[in-house]
């Protein structure tokens with residue numbers, strides 16, 4: 001039995017199949033943070049509708065969001081669903097950012113400190129925290145998500161169900177510490193999870209197929 005493919009091999013397959021994804025779709029760190037909260041439990045299409053509403057209302061800045069009335073913000077983010085919960089989470093995150101000295105304050109904070117502080121914000125789990133670290137704050141961290149776990153499990157990787165930090169370390173230890181590469185990798189895994197490695201996989205054309213026990 002051959003060993004499961006390593007992280008670099010998987011990245012090569014994904015990049016060949018889907019090409020550069022150029023994530024995260026957001027024009028500013030604050031917009032990326034807003035998107036990271038709004039994308040919880042909904043499709044990206046709904047997130048873009050909510051972000052467009054915020055943009056139309058002139059609310060895509062830290063100050064504007066913190067000063068706006070709760071009803072105004074809740075109405076704008078309603079397309080992303082769970083407006084009350086997401087409003088509270090968004091405010092908790094933005095208050096954390098403001099209390100940390102805004103973006104310059106965050107930029108001066110070491111990654112490990114930032115990671116644990118972000119994870120302590122209500123409603124910000126490891127995946128959301130690392131998405132913010134990677135895409136909004138340019139920190140070289142790998143984002144572990146359900147698509148990554150499913151892919152590794154299907155490829156026979158023993159760490160597929162390991163706790164978040166263990167699986168994150170497995171990826172990071174064999175990859176260059178590069179924000180661009182790590183950002184592409186997460187985006188490619190999402191693309192693969194949506195296009196082929198779905199709950200019911202559509203394996204046609206998958207470059208992992210020769211080494212995938214499930215695909216065969």
Ligand code: SF4
Pocket residue numbers: 151154155196197198201202203206207208209212214215216
């Ligand atoms: S062969 Fe199928 S199950 Fe295996 S990684 Fe590819 S899409 Fe997923």
